[in-house]
Amino acid sequence: MTDSPFIALDFPTGEEALRFLQPFEGKANVKVGMELFYKEGPAILRELKARGYGIFLDLKLHDIPNTVKSAMKILAQYEVELVNVHAAGGVRMMEAALEGLEEGTPAGKTRPRIIAVTQLTSTDEASMRADQLIEQSLEQSVVHYAKKAQEAGLDGVVCSVLEAKMIEEACGKDFLKVTPGIRMASGETHDQKRVATPQFARENGSTHIVVGRAITQAADAVKAHAEVNALWKGQ
Numbered sequence: 001m002t003d004s005p006f007i008a009l010d011f012p013t014g015e016e017a018l019r020f021l022q023p024f025e026g027k028a029n030v031k032v033g034m035e036l037f038y039k040e041g042p043a044i045l046r047e048l049k050a051r052g053y054g055i056f057l058d059l060k061l062h063d064i065p066n067t068v069k070s071a072m073k074i075l076a077q078y079e080v081e082l083v084n085v086h087a088a089g090g091v092r093m094m095e096a097a098l099e100g101l102e103e104g105t106p107a108g109k110t111r112p113r114i115i116a117v118t119q120l121t122s123t124d125e126a127s128m129r130a131d132q133l134i135e136q137s138l139e140q141s142v143v144h145y146a147k148k149a150q151e152a153g154l155d156g157v158v159c160s161v162l163e164a165k166m167i168e169e170a171c172g173k174d175f176l177k178v179t180p181g182i183r184m185a186s187g188e189t190h191d192q193k194r195v196a197t198p199q200f201a202r203e204n205g206s207t208h209i210v211v212g213r214a215i216t217q218a219a220d221a222v223k224a225h226a227e228v229n230a231l232w233k234g235q
């Protein structure tokens with residue numbers, strides 16, 4: 001897995017996603033989320049892999065440990081680079097996810113890395129308090145979930161850029177901090193609440209960034225991707 005941005009392929013069909021990707025010629029990382037996976041199933045993963053894309057399969061599993069373990073065993077067979085769960089499922093659920101992934105990874109293949117969503121980047125402190133009845137600050141909640149993910153043996157977390165440095169201090173540099181909610185300085189924020197630019201992500205502890213609409217809805221997606229990548233890499 002290179003550290004180039006994951007392009008969020010939030011498209012309703014595989015045909016549209018593959019058409020969008022044509023000019024990238026396999027030279028990008030992509031994120032397949034619920035919309036595309038529920039429509040196309042594992043076939044889209046095979047197609048993307050065959051074309052050379054690095055894949056983050058973003059299905060955010062959250063269920064009882066036994067169910068998550070069984071599901072992860074199956075996801076492991078798709079040989080993607082990265083998968084995820086919700087940290088709110090608890091330490092035992094995250095341990096079970098890792099067990100399933102380890103058991104399901106084909107012999108001789110590398111286990112996909114597994115990360116946990118802390119607080120969605122569409123959540124702010126007010127909505128967290130109202131919806132989840134959490135009294136701590138949003139940062140405390142995110143760092144708490146990151147520590148729990150580490151305790152369960154996971155490779156990292158999904159968080160916003162705004163918490164990445166705190167997680168680095170709590171969990172170390174090698175612990176992944178995968179950060180969606182990336183916007184160019186003048187970009188529209190849409191439904192995201194905790195946003196930051198690619199250069200702010202580089203300077204503040206993100207290990208990987210996820211970029212959707214700032215690239216997929218740009219008039220020239222290849223140019224937008226190159227701009228994001230240059231800011232992210234400090235070029």
Ligand SMILES: O=c1ccn([C@@H]2O[C@H](COP(=O)(O)O)[C@@H](O)[C@H]2O)c(=O)[nH]1
Nearest residue numbers: 008033119120121180181210211212213
């Ligand atoms: O906390 C989270 C977890 C996942 N996402 C996903 O990332 C992309 C972001 O898309 P944008 O268009 O760049 O806003 C999207 O697929 C989400 O499902 C997230 O945004 N926040």
